[in-house]
Structure formats: structure tokens, C-alpha cells
Amino acid sequence: MASPDSAVAPAPPRARHPVDVVIAEDSKIQAKLLERRLTEAGHTVRWGADGGKALALVRERRPDIIISDIEMPEMTGYEFCKIVKTDPELRTIPLILLSSLGDPVDIIRGLDAGADNYVTKPYEPEYLLGRMDSLLATPLAAVDAGAGGEMEVTVAGQTFKVHAGRQQVLNLLVSIFENAVTKNKELIATNQSLSVARDQLQKANTDLTAVNEQIERSNKRMTRDLHAAAKVQQSLLPQSALSVPATAAAWRYVPCNELAGDFLNIFVLDDEHLGMFVVDVSGHGVPSSLLAVTVGAFLTPRVSDTSLLLRPGANGGKPVVVPPGEVVTQLNNLFQADNQAGLYFTIVYGVLHVPTGVLRFVSGGHPPLLHVPRNGPLKLFEVESFPVGFVPDVEFTEEVLQLQPGDRVILYSDGVPEAMDEKLEQMGNERMTALVESLRGDSVDTNVVKLLESVQAWCQPKGPLDDVSILCLEWQGLTS
Numbered sequence: 408m409a410s411p412d413s414a415v416a417p418a419p420p421r422a423r424h425p426v427d428v429v430i431a432e433d434s435k436i437q438a439k440l441l442e443r444r445l446t447e448a449g450h451t452v453r454w455g456a457d458g459g460k461a462l463a464l465v466r467e468r469r470p471d472i473i474i475s476d477i478e479m480p481e482m483t484g485y486e487f488c489k490i491v492k493t494d495p496e497l498r499t500i501p502l503i504l505l506s507s508l509g510d511p512v513d514i515i516r517g518l519d520a521g522a523d524n525y526v527t528k529p530y531e532p533e534y535l536l537g538r539m540d541s542l543l544a545t546p547l548a549a550v551d552a553g554a555g556g557e558m559e560v561t562v563a564g565q566t567f568k569v570h571a572g573r574q575q576v577l578n579l580l581v582s583i584f585e586n587a588v589t590k591n592k593e594l595i596a597t598n599q600s601l602s603v604a605r606d607q608l609q610k611a612n613t614d615l616t617a618v619n620e621q622i623e624r625s626n627k628r629m630t631r632d633l634h635a636a637a638k639v640q641q642s643l644l645p646q647s648a649l650s651v652p653a654t655a656a657a658w659r660y661v662p663c664n665e666l667a668g669d670f671l672n673i674f675v676l677d678d679e680h681l682g683m684f685v686v687d688v689s690g691h692g693v694p695s696s697l698l699a700v701t702v703g704a705f706l707t708p709r710v711s712d713t714s715l716l717l718r719p720g721a722n723g724g725k726p727v728v729v730p731p732g733e734v735v736t737q738l739n740n741l742f743q744a745d746n747q748a749g750l751y752f753t754i755v756y757g758v759l760h761v762p763t764g765v766l767r768f769v770s771g772g773h774p775p776l777l778h779v780p781r782n783g784p785l786k787l788f789e790v791e792s793f794p795v796g797f798v799p800d801v802e803f804t805e806e807v808l809q810l811q812p813g814d815r816v817i818l819y820s821d822g823v824p825e826a827m828d829e830k831l832e833q834m835g836n837e838r839m840t841a842l843v844e845s846l847r848g849d850s851v852d853t854n855v856v857k858l859l860e861s862v863q864a865w866c867q868p869k870g871p872l873d874d875v876s877i878l879c880l881e882w883q884g885l886t887s
Contacts, residue, residue, distance in 0.1 A: 425449040426471035426543065431461030431487055432505075433479040441474070444532040458482030462490060465497060472539055473502040477513075485520045492521025501542035503535075645673045651681055653761055653885050657852040658878040659859045661871070668695030668752075669820045669874035670703045676717060676758065680728050682708060684756040685876050687773065687820040689749075689794075698750050702742065706734075706756070731756050731769040735795060735803040739771070744796040751796035755818050764810035764882045769803045771795040774821050775836075776806075777843065781813030785840050812884030815851065817843065817858075822873035826862045834865045851879045 428450050432438040435456075442452045453470070455461030459482040461475065473491065477484035484504055491497045503524045504517050517525060523542055526535050644660055656673050668688035676682045686702050688695040710717045710726045715734050717726045735756055744751040755776055757768030768776060772794030775787040788808070793801055808816070826834040842861050846854050855877050862875055 424543075425451065426539075427451045427453070427468070428539075429453050429455065429461055429464050429470040429473050431455050431458055431473070431475040431479065431484065433457055433476065437476070441532075444536075448536055458484060458487030458490075462487055465491065465500070469497070470500060472543060473500055474505065474535075474539075475502065476505045485516055488517070488520040488522050499546065501539075501546070503538060503542070505530075644671070649673060649675075651675060651761065653883045654681060654759070655851045655881040655883065656683075656879065657850075657855040659855050659875070660877075661859065661863075661875045663822070663871050663874050664691060667874040668692075668699050669822070669876040670699040671818070671876045671878050672703060672706065673878060673880065674708050676708050676728050677726060679761055681759040681761055681880075682706075682716060682728075682757070683759070683818065683878060683880060684754060685773070685818045685820055685878055686752050686754045687822075687874070687876070688752040691874075694748060694750060698742070698747060698752065702738065702752060702754075705738065705741070728758060730805060731758050731767050732803050732805040735769045735771050736801070739793075739795045739799070739801055739803070742796045743799055747796060751794045753794045753821075757816070757818070759810075759880065759882065761882075762885055764812070764814070764884060766808045766810055766816060766882075767805050768808065769805055771803055772797065774819060774824060776808075777817040777819070777840065778808060779815040779817065779843060779847070781811060785844055787836060787840070810882040812882065815854070815879060815881045817854070818878040818880075819858075820874060820876040822871055822875040823858065823862055823877065825873065826866050826871055826875075828865055829868065834862065838865075851881050855879050 428445055430438060430441055430445075430452060432441065432454065433456055438454050438456075442454055445452045453464045455464050457479045458475065461473070462482070464470075465473065475484040475487055479487075488502055488504065491500060491502060498521070501523045502521070503526055504520075504522045505528055506513050506517065506525050514525070524538050526538055645656075645658060649656055658671055658673065660667070660669065660671055662669070668691055670686045670688075671684065673681065673683040684706055686699055686706075688699045688702075705715055708714075708716050710719055714729075715737050716729055718729060720726050735754060738754070742752070752771075753773040754771045755768060755773040757766050757776075759766045769792075770776065770788075770790035771792055773790075775789045778786045778788060780786075788806060790806060792803060810816070824834055824836050824839050828834075838861075839858070842858060843854065846857055849857070858877055859875060862871060866872070
């Protein structure tokens, strides 16, 4: 008695009997693939590149089975099949047509030609081998292959006179049914895959909606944070009501985005000195603006041992104003680009001795300071130097400018001379100095406002693409 396990055990695969196969296929690639699969199954294969060549191989040596493509040059698969099936010596050779079964007419034409079986393209090699086994297991009798009356069949408006034996009709119906079942299974599998894909897509859409909502919340939060940061940055700018004897000052500061990489300030250092600077950090956005504000925080007139601008005097005496060259050298040591995500900045920092009108200033890779004397030609002070943070261990040297009563100096960022119009032409130093020259008789505030308006007009229609910072100081001289 067989055990339960042996009763359900799968039967071992049946060994195929090697046979001689002729294939008719005009595609060399398809023929080679089919030949390799048949050879791997143990069969002998001969190949004809069209129906005529395959027919010659069949007549040269009778094969056990024929496999033929339909669409071929010279002689189609239908023509090849009809010749074989009307030859008394060859009609009992099983013949399989490879077809797409895209039209019922294909089936009737195959039946009319005498085909024994259809295999639909594309097909699994194992399925084709199974159809071969079935045909070889039920050989056609010579009488059946030639028997059968003539039948008229009309399909899709075409009438065919079909000569086919009972076994051929049965084989063809079985192949059609098997093809239909196979395609139906493939369709079910495809529908299942589509159903899974649809569910996955719906889940992905749900997840995407959640992510988009999270991004929207984050953007709103970031916008609030940027507004707050911009307000902090604005609050650190110089007071508009700065009043220092013998001087007049004005400034404008216009970020191209909400947060700027520019920064400026003017402030009292002690009873005799006035400090001022313009900083321009490389790049744009949050990192640049944060570095600009940080640099600005270091350049505040607080007296301490660590202050960059003011140090306590000896024995509690008067605070000492740190020379501009030393200040910028220290900034270079503190803010190396390698430690600031590759960011560096340019700066012009000056200290005015109010009683004498002596201005000491340092430029770290910054656009030239513009000297506007009360009488005489304007002068741009070009200073060759590195930006701050660009190269370590650099000492920045001071320039000295003796102002006369009524003289002005203008500090600005590169957003002024490098402002571009719609043709990408820069405003340039010549236009900038010509405009300032035309404003000699106006107040310092008018100078700054007109210069800013000129930059904004030059950049129409899109407006400035860089931050614009302008600081103007006039030394009026001390009255005796």
C-alpha cells in the first residue's frame, strides 16, 4: 500500500525521445534561440531561412516534426504547410505554426493549409516542447491526413474552402484551447499585478500627499523663521539718528532676497573716533546671511580683552582703538573659509579720527573706496588684497586718507558697480562715479538715495540680483 506522502509526490519529469526537427524561420536570432532550446532538449535541428529552404530540408530527409513561422519571404508558413500537407509522402509529419493569433482568419487559414497546431508568440520554450510531445504521441494516420471533405468557412467576410482530417481539426482545436487558457492565465496574472501596482500607487499617492503636507508645514515654518531672522538682521543695522559732531552720515541697505549676505554699520568708538564698515559674504541665502551677521557681531564697539575694535586701556585708562589693519587680520584668522563651509567675505573697515579728519582704512578684497573731495576730482582707492578667509596668515595693511572739510567717502558693496541691465551689461565704476559727481551739491542722504535709485533703474525690469549696501560719510571739520 502506498504511503500518503508517495501518493501526493509529483511525478518525475518524463524524458523526451530525441527527434529530428526542421524549423522554418526567417529571423536568424529567433531561429538560433529556438535551435538552442531544442538542442538542449536533446533534439536534432535543421534550419531553413524561409519556407522554400525548409521544404528542401524536409525532402532531403524526412523529419519527425516541423515548426514553421508564418510571415517569411519567398514562401510563407501557410504556403509551406500546404505543400507539405498535400504531399502523400509528407502529409503525416506533424506541423506546428508559430502565430500571434491576432485574428480568427489566421486560424482558418492554418486549418485550410493543414496545420496541426498553433503556438502563440511569444511563448515559453517548455510549452512548445509540450505541444511537440502531444503531437508526436498522437501520430496522424495517412488516411486521416488525406481524408475529409471540402468545407466552406466564412470568417470576417472571407470565404475559405478547408480540407482537413478529423485528427488535424482536433489537434488544432486543442492548441487553440490551450493557447486561450494560457493567455487567460497570463491576463489574470497581469490583472493581479496591475491590481497590486494600483494599490501600491494609491499608497504612494497617500504617502506623497502626507510628505507634501509636511513640506508645506516646513516651508511655512521656514518662512516664519526667515522673517524673524530678517528682522534680527535689520535690527543690527546702524541707528538712523546717529549724531556725531563734525560729521554727517547716511546709508541704504537693500537685500536681493529676504536675508542678505551684505552687512554694514557705522558707530562711535570713543570720544574721538568713528568706526564704519561694509561686509559682503560670498554666495546668497541663509548661510551667507548668518556669516554676515556673525561678522557684524564681532565688529561692535564693546570694550573687552577679546574685543576686535576696543581694548581696555593700561591701568584702567582710556580704551584703546585697535588699528584697522589688526582688526581685519584678526578676522582673517577667525573666519577661514575651510571652517565656514567654503564661505569667505570682502570688507572695507575704516576708523575716522574726528578732530583731525584722518581716515585709516583697510580693504580685504573689497571694491575700492570712493573719495569725493569738496573740491577736486573724485578718486577710487584701489587696494590689492585677499578677501577675508581666502588665504590664512595674511597681514592686511592700512591706507591713510586725510580728509578736508566737506570731503566725503562712500563705501559700498559690489552690488553697485556690478549691477547688470537686461543685456547683462554692468553699471561699472564710470557710471557710478559720474552719477556721484553730478550730486556734489546735494546732501549725503540724497547722494545715497540717488545712487541706490540709479542701481535699481539700471537693473530693470528684474531688479538687482545682488545685495546693495551703500554708506556715505562727510567730514565737516571742527570749528575753533
